Amino acid sequence: MRDLGVGFGYLMKGQRWVGRHGRWFGFGLLPGLVTLVLYAAALVGLAYGADDFTAWATPFADDWSSPWQGLVRGTLTVFVFGFGLFLAVITFTAVTLLIGQPFYESLSEHVDRTEGGDVPESGLPLWRELWISARDSLRVVLRVVMYGVVLFVLGFIPVIGQTVIPVIGFCVSGFFLAEELTAVALQRRGIELKDRLALLRGRRLMTLGFGVPLVVAFLVPVVAVFLMPGAVAGATLMARDLVAPEPAPDDRAPAPYTFDKG
Secondary structure (H helix, E strand, O other): OHHHHHHHHHHHHHHHHHHHOHHHHHHHHHHHHHHHHHHHHHHHHHHHHHHHHHHHHOHHHOOOOOOHHHHHHHHHHHHHHHHHHHHHHHHHHHHHHHHOHHHHHHHHHHHHHHHOOOOOOOOOOHHHHHHHHHHHHHHHHHHHHHHHHHHHHHOOOOOHHHHHHHHHHHHHHHHHHHHHHHHHHHHHOOOOHHHHHHHHHHOHHHHHHHHHHHHHHHOOHHHHHHHHHHHHHHHHHHHHHHOOOOOOOOOOOOOOOOOOOO
16 A cells, blocks of 8 residues: 555655746747647537437427427437537546647656666657557556446446446546656657566556546646646656666666566
8 A cells, every 4th residue: 555655755755857948848838828728719619519419319309399309319429529528538648748749858858867777768759659658558548448338337336337347447447647758758668568567567556646636736737737847757757666777786886777577
């Protein structure tokens, strides 16, 4: 259980880091603000267009009498908007990281510099980094959606669906949110998605201690914007711990980065 506190500690250390480096805090805000504006516009458009979409999707209800037509289409409208909001929540971080790739790479590198030791660089061109980030983010989002569908169905089980399942849902979301954030630092170290997931599973409680509080906070997108720079900084600090070199046998020669591939 100690690792839960360790993970939360990295989250707090990241927020304190950007608090001490105000320029980097402002620098890290920009991608989140851009994403927030884009998502707000999309959700407003969805809110205005959901009625037309449900009317188009239910032509069989055109001749239904009141109140059945309004009940069916109203329920479907709420579902469509709710699903759009769900997608916005689970993809907000991935899209922000994709838009802010150059910003967060620079922030993460600066965290490495201030903490000492090597500052790994991917050596890849920007377009290649963006492609890898987009590909891995899509894989993570698909995993989250898959788990989300299963947990949604299990949510209809009496008692368990209203108590245990939501907790599991927050844990699953927290784990994958931590993966997306640590990916900024771990990709620079040449660690692929499969190996990143193995690293995080090896310190599962620490990962949850970092990710679950962020999931709760990120339910409010505006809060997510202001926490994102510190979250990237904290994830970089945690990534440094995950890939910390093992002590050399003679305590002199440094050992290479090692990690358990599961």
